[in-house]
Amino acid sequence: MSPQMIELLLEALLETLVMVAAAGSVAIIAGLPLGVLLLITGKGHILENRPVNVIAGVVVNAVRSTPFIILLVAIVPLTRLIAGTAIGTKAAIVPLAIAATPFVARLFETAMREVDSGLIHAAQAMGASRLQIVMKVLIPEARPGLLAAATVMLIGLVGYSAMAGAIGGGGLGDLGVRYGYQRFLPEVMAAVVVVLIVLVQGVQSLGDFLVRRFSRR
Template sequence: MSPEMLALLLKSFWETCYMVLASTILATLIGVPLGVILTVTRKNHILPNAPVNSVLGAIVNATRSTPFIILMVAIIPLTRLLVGSSIGTTASIVPLTISAAPFIARIIESSLLEIDHGVIEAAQAMGASPMQIIRKVLLPEALHSIVLGITLAVIALIGYSAMAGTLGGGGLGDLAIRYGYQRFQMDVMLITVVVLIVMVQSIQSLGDYFSKKLNKNKL
């Protein structure tokens, strides 16, 4: 591989890291509150509210069921409004965030529902408010499971970021399409795939490590 191509590979790698990191942070900031609301507004939970749960659940399901490539095209006006462009690495963060946030919300909901209801009832018996139960019981008890779930979300975002490259989003996906596919440089395609595999394996290993550590600390 030529020095120029190596420099381009490194640039694409950092673009992918930037897209994935930024969208993970933003999607987590949106998805965690959504997941908590979806959980606590369920029937027989601490803040039951059927209308809120139904409407929010429908929105989350609708967004999750939309293929990323279609979502990316559909929200081009919103992307332009927020970042001033629909093409480029920064522009790709908008659809990546919107795609990942509902996924994270369902992960949070699933993790919180695994908590023994007796723990919640004990906290209520001691006079804890709903917000105290969320902050001091639900989230800490489910933290190790949440870490694993967000790890899955990050891995999914790596795949989505590669798809974003097909629409001018930059990153490793763009490199693979422009050079590996369109110019038939199979060495570029192969190296791009290897880099993506290493990224996924590294993130999964880190997620497993921190989840196990948090679970042991809880025990």
């Protein structure tokens, strides 16, 4: 590839990293309390509340079941309201975060569900409040699982970001479509695929490392 194309590839990679990092951060910040809510309001848990659990579950499942490409188009007015535009890297962060939040919330719920119930009962017996149980038992004990869930979510966002790029979101997907497909430059498309593979492998390796580290603790 020419130096110009290499420069464009690096620029597209940076845009993808920004999209994934920003949307992933929002999804983790919003998804963790949502996952906690889904868990603790469930049957027999520390804050059992069936109506809240059902409503939260329906909302989460509704967003999760909506194909990302449809979600991307459906929330254009919201994207424009939040980002000030409906195209570009900044705009793509909004639908990416909205799509990733319920997905990672379910993964977080599953990870925390694996915490030994005996630990929760022991904390209750010692007079721990619900907030203390969440902050000092559920989240710390489920940390390896939470990290693994976040890794899966981030890898999913890499794929979603490429899809967003294909319709004006910038990043590697946009580069692959505009140059690799529309301008018939297969070497550009191949380079984009290779970079995406390396990026996913890097995220997975980092996630596995963190999971192992906290599992030993």
